[in-house]
Amino acid sequence: MNTVNETQKLAAKLAKNVAAGDTILLSGDLGAGKTTFTQGFAKELGIKRPVKSPTFTLVREYQTSEFPLYHLDVYRLGEEGNAEDLGLSEYFGGDAVALVEWSQYIKPDLPDDVLKISFERVASQETQRLITITATGKQSTRLLAAMEE
Numbered sequence: 001m002n003t004v005n006e007t008q009k010l011a012a013k014l015a016k017n018v019a020a021g022d023t024i025l026l027s028g029d030l031g032a033g034k035t036t037f038t039q040g041f042a043k044e045l046g047i048k049r050p051v052k053s054p055t056f057t058l059v060r061e062y063q064t065s066e067f068p069l070y071h072l073d074v075y076r077l078g079e080e081g082n083a084e085d086l087g088l089s090e091y092f093g094g095d096a097v098a099l100v101e102w103s104q105y106i107k108p109d110l111p112d113d114v115l116k117i118s119f120e121r122v123a124s125q126e127t128q129r130l131i132t133i134t135a136t137g138k139q140s141t142r143l144l145a146a147m148e149e
């Protein structure tokens with residue numbers, strides 16, 4: 001059985017293994033579970049502030065003891081059809097960790113090495129999600145291997 005709880009448990013497992021410089025892309029339709037996953041991730045890192053999708057800004061920053069955590073939700077850029085480099089690349093890599101919702105709208109800003117997590121609803125099961133994780137480079141492959149241990 002896959003529930004909100006299980007999604008957040010998976011997020012916590014990822015958070016335990018994440019390191020500065022990691023970039024995580026969350027894909028899936030509205031209501032698929034991207035923000036729910038981010039909440040489980042932030043909780044595991046000891047973030048007490050409530051995590052909600054940034055609506056009027058594209059990015060929210062949270063502090064952990066080890067690195068800044070950036071949560072980007074760029075949904076509204078898609079509505080504007082924006083495909084230019086927006087200078088968001090400063091949020092990726094370096095000494096920060098970033099989680100991105102609707103990353104397909106900021107492709108030119110994204111690094112090559114990312115962990116991709118996709119969320120899909122399962123027909124007729126309101127609380128079930130099919131979650132698929134893919135790594136696209138050295139650093140994300142390390143992260144995926146670590147969380148699978």
Ligand SMILES: Nc1ncnc2c1ncn2[C@@H]1O[C@H](COP(=O)(O)OP(=O)(O)O)[C@@H](O)[C@H]1O
Nearest residue numbers: 002003004007030031032033034035036127129
């Ligand atoms: N297994 C599940 N994993 C994640 N969310 C789930 C699950 N089952 C039901 N939900 C519900 O689906 C909704 C997901 O919303 P949200 O995380 O905001 O989606 P998104 O950020 O992808 O638009 C929440 O209301 C959550 O309670």
Ligand SMILES: [Mg+2]
Nearest residue numbers: 034035053101
């Ligand atoms: Mg969301």
